[in-house]
Structures are given as structure tokens and as C-alpha cells.
Amino acid sequence: MSIWETICDPFEKSDSVQHDQVWYNGIVNETMVKGIFISFEGLDGSGKSTQISRVRSFLESCGRRVVMVREPGGTVISEKIREIILDVGNRGMAPAAEALLYAASRAQLTAEVIRPSLDAGMDVVCDRYVDSSLAYQGWGRQLGFEQVLEINRLSVNGTFPDITFLLDIPPEEAMRRTSGKGRADRIEEEAPEFHRRVYEGFNRLAALYAGRYRVIDGTGLPGEVSRQIQQILKKELIKRRGGV
Numbered sequence: 736m737s738i739w740e741t742i743c744d745p746f747e748k749s750d751s752v753q754h755d756q757v758w759y760n761g762i763v764n765e766t767m768v769k770g771i772f773i774s775f776e777g778l779d780g781s782g783k784s785t786q787i788s789r790v791r792s793f794l795e796s797c798g799r800r801v802v803m804v805r806e807p808g809g810t811v812i813s814e815k816i817r818e819i820i821l822d823v824g825n826r827g828m829a830p831a832a833e834a835l836l837y838a839a840s841r842a843q844l845t846a847e848v849i850r851p852s853l854d855a856g857m858d859v860v861c862d863r864y865v866d867s868s869l870a871y872q873g874w875g876r877q878l879g880f881e882q883v884l885e886i887n888r889l890s891v892n893g894t895f896p897d898i899t900f901l902l903d904i905p906p907e908e909a910m911r912r913t914s915g916k917g918r919a920d921r922i923e924e925e926a927p928e929f930h931r932r933v934y935e936g937f938n939r940l941a942a943l944y945a946g947r948y949r950v951i952d953g954t955g956l957p958g959e960v961s962r963q964i965q966q967i968l969k970k971e972l973i974k975r976r977g978g979v
């Protein structure tokens with residue numbers, strides 16, 4: 736079995752609701768339903784932050800407990816790694832070093848926040864996750880999907896999103912939206928050609944992982960984009976209640 740198959744299998748989860756016994760203070764006191772793990776992907780400027788805050792309000796209005804995190808970062812240690820990654824003073828960083836730093840930041844976030852939150856029944860909404868590494872370092876930096884996936888195996892330790900929203904807007908539109916928004920970080924300041932490759936990488940990932948990807952046209956008004964996202968989340972919530 737190739738590494739591609741062994742790693743990719745967990746991406747395509749079955750539709751069944753997962754029940755787990757959860758330990759509180761050393762006592763198994765209830766059977767809990769795991770939270771939903773939702774990731775948002777897309778270029779800078781595609782509307783992730785805008786939509787994530789709307790998703791949070793939507794899920795909370797449905798009575799759910801929500802944890803929001805961003806990558807790289809989301810923990811004290813991960814935020815320190817983020818500073819190194821995004822520092823424009825580090826222009827000489829080798830692609831492999833960059834990929835490993837992202838993976839290190841992700842390992843801490845997954846272990847410290849994402850996994851425990853999901854296990855406690857909370858939904859986790861993540862602004863970028865492993866797919867960003869595949870698109871940016873795997874495709875943009877041309878390290879290859881397989882190689883980047885391999886180093887991330889340890890980071891995610893079997894924790895993959897249930898749903899990945901890819902906000903699809905043309906790279907030129909994304910660059911237009913972010914231009915004049917303050918100082919660009921080390922990744923944002925890359926040439927347009929790099930961002931076009933990343934865009935292509937995301938499209939390839941959406942085709943490879945069609946089971947968990949939901950490609951959303953991000954060019955509409957924010958309200959229209961969030962309407963599409965909420966429709967998908969409503970279906971997911973109904974499915975988890977055993978309604979469909």
C-alpha cells in the first residue's frame with residue numbers, strides 16, 4: 736500500500752456518528768458525541784476570516800459549543816513558530832524548513848487544542864489546516880503532496896477535518912482584495928506566480944479529496960457565500976442527529 740493510500744484513507748470518513756467514552760477526572764461518566772471538525776482553506780483574501788466568524792455565530796445559534804483556531808498558531812508555542820515562519824527577515828528559509836515548521840506548529844495545535852476539544856464534544860473551526868501545507872509547500876514550493884503529507888502524519892496523528900470548505904476565488908481577485916491591507920508577511924509577499932500555483936494546488940486537492948471538500952464560490956457577496964456554507968452545515972447537523 737502506498738503512503739498516499741495509507742494516509743488518505745482517514746480523510747474519507749464514514750457517515751456514521753462517532754461515539755466515544757470520555758474520561759473526566761478519571762471517571763468515565765458519559766458517552767459523548769464528538770464535535771465536528773471544520774477547516775477553511777483558500778488563498779489569502781478568499782474570505783476565510785469573514786466566513787469563519789459567521790460560521791461560529793451560526794453554530795452557536797444552533798446550541799453548539801465552538802472553538803476557533805488559526806494556523807499557523809493557536810497555542811503559545813505555535814504562535815512563536817508562526818513568528819519565525821512569517822517573519823520577512825527569514826526570506827532565505829529553505830522550503831523543507833518551512834514545511835517542517837508548519838508541521839511543528841500544527842502538531843502542537845492538534846495535540847493541545849483540536850483533539851481535546853473534539854473529544855469533549857466541541858466543534859472546531861480551523862482557519863487553514865494540513866491542506867494549506869499541501870497547497871503552499873507541496874504545490875507552491877514544489878515539495879510534492881506526498882512528501883508534505885508524510886511529514887504531517889505525525890502532526891495530525893489521525894485527526895483530519897470532517898468538512899473542508901475551499902473558498903474559491905481567482906488569484907487575481909484574492910490579490911486585489913488583500914492589496915493595501917498593511918504590510919505583507921513572508922508568504923503573502925511571494926510573487927503572483929507562487930499564489931497561482933497554490934490556487935492550482937487547492938483545486939487538485941479538492942478533486943483528490945472530493946469526499947470531505949466543499950468548494951464554495953467565494954466571489955459572491957459575503958451573505959451569499961455564508962448562505963451556501965450554512966446549507967451544508969445544516970445538512971451535517973441533521974445527519975449527526977440521525978435525521979437523514
Ligand SMILES: Nc1ncnc2c1ncn2[C@@H]1O[C@H](COP(=O)(O)OP(=O)(O)O)[C@@H](O)[C@H]1O
Binds near residue numbers: 779783784
Ligand atoms: N465575499 C466577499 N466579497 C468581497 N470582499 C470580501 C468578501 N469576503 C471578504 N471580503 C473582503 O476581502 C478581504 C479579505 O477577506 P478575509 O476574510 O480577511 O480573507 P482571508 O481570511 O481568506 O484572508 C477583507 O477586506 C474582506 O472584507
Ligand SMILES: [Mg+2]
Binds near residue numbers: 862
Ligand atoms: Mg484571514
